[in-house]
Amino acid sequence: MNKTEIYVLAGFLGSGKTTLLKQLLTEEKRQNRKVAVMMNELGKVSIDSNAVDEDIPLKELLDGCICCTIQDKLESQLQELLVISKPEVIYIEATGAAHPVEVLDAVMSPLFVDRMEMKGIISVVDGKRWLDRKLLSPQVQQLLIEQVRHADLILLNKTDDLSESEQSKVTMEVQAVNSHAFSILTTYAKVPMSQVRKLSSSVKAGQARSHAELDLKLSTFVYQFTKAIEQTEFEAFLRGLPDTIYRIKGYVKFHSTTYPMLFQYSYGMPLFLPENMNMPQNIVFIGENMNWNEIEEQLQALEK
Numbered sequence: 049m050n051k052t053e054i055y056v057l058a059g060f061l062g063s064g065k066t067t068l069l070k071q072l073l074t075e076e077k078r079q080n081r082k083v084a085v086m087m088n089e090l091g092k093v094s095i096d097s098n099a100v101d102e103d104i105p106l107k108e109l110l111d112g113c114i115c116c117t118i119q120d121k122l123e124s125q126l127q128e129l130l131v132i133s134k135p136e137v138i139y140i141e142a143t144g145a146a147h148p149v150e151v152l153d154a155v156m157s158p159l160f161v162d163r164m165e166m167k168g169i170i171s172v173v174d175g176k177r178w179l180d181r182k183l184l185s186p187q188v189q190q191l192l193i194e195q196v197r198h199a200d201l202i203l204l205n206k207t208d209d210l211s212e213s214e215q216s217k218v219t220m221e222v223q224a225v226n227s228h229a230f231s232i233l234t235t236y237a238k239v240p241m242s243q244v245r246k247l248s249s250s251v252k253a254g255q256a257r258s259h260a261e262l263d264l265k266l267s268t269f270v271y272q273f274t275k276a277i278e279q280t281e282f283e284a285f286l287r288g289l290p291d292t293i294y295r296i297k298g299y300v301k302f303h304s305t306t307y308p309m310l311f312q313y314s315y316g317m318p319l320f321l322p323e324n325m326n327m328p329q330n331i332v333f334i335g336e337n338m339n340w341n342e343i344e345e346q347l348q349a350l351e352k
């Protein structure tokens with residue numbers, strides 16, 4: 049099964065996400081790739097959807113943020129795209145108010161995570177707004193920083209509004225917040241497609257890297273259980289996890305249960321909910337500075 053590549057376009061209101069989306073769609077079309085788009089806007093009516101040509105499957109999530117109020121809707125629409133349209137790539141434009149960890153969380157559903165390859169988060173930064181960020185409320189400043197901190201590729205956009213010294217200042221400040229992501233100065237979000245294709249933020253079981261290698265940034269890891277495991281051993285595994293794991297969710301089958309249980313874990317708190325049918329035993333992890341290889345070994349040990 050060919051997996052669909054997923055890219056999340058993040059960045060504050062007005063930074064240039066839709067402008068970027070248009071560039072990417074033009075380039076994908078030129079390369080004859082099958083594309084789909086999901087757009088999330090906070091208002092009741094779509095403003096940016098005319099940026100997408102009619103022949104591209106488009107799902108719109110209006111009047112709510114994908115990271116909170118309309119997560120279920122996102123799940124069903126994404127599943128429909130993955131199962132019916134089966135594009136080679138899906139671009140998801142998040143609202144400017146979305147936190148990257150929560151967007152990843154909303155997108156990586158254990159029900160169909162094996163159909164997709166999370167390629168990464170591309171954050172667009174409005175250079176002037178970044179330099180003037182002290183004028184914004186502390187919450188908004190924090191959001192701007194989080195959107196940069198968790199990105200896999202950063203576009204320092206609207207450079208036509210910046211002097212050369214301001215461009216260097218934005219570059220230095222952004223790299224100080226996130227030195228792992230490639231950052232690039234752009235006007236009208238013109239980014240070389242080769243930079244976009246290079247991204248890869250997910251790790252799948254069996255693909256883990258060398259032992260010492262940490263994923264220094266935010267990354268995701270997917271494991272598929274093939275057997276039932278012992279609940280007490282799983283709970284002991286959870287207690288030993290580092291606090292840089294923000295989220296785990298998925299379906300886990302225990303020796304004591306007939307069907308896999310829905311399992312949710314955020315910021316250290318586990319929750320188990322019984323299911324009454326067989327679910328794919330995928331489990332999704334989202335964390336930062338993680339050696340997923342170690343986690344994979346511990347999970348394999350639970351299955352022995």
Ligand SMILES: Nc1nc2c(ncn2[C@@H]2O[C@H](COP(=O)(O)OP(=O)(O)OP(=O)(O)O)[C@@H](O)[C@H]2O)c(=O)[nH]1
Nearest residue numbers: 061062063064065066067144205206207235236237
């Ligand atoms: N001067 C200048 N304007 C730009 C640049 N990139 C985008 N814009 C303009 O900035 C405005 C906002 O761009 P969008 O791409 O709509 O930004 P967005 O992040 O999608 O905005 P929201 O959907 O409101 O969050 C538009 O008028 C763009 O034409 C740039 O590099 N320079």
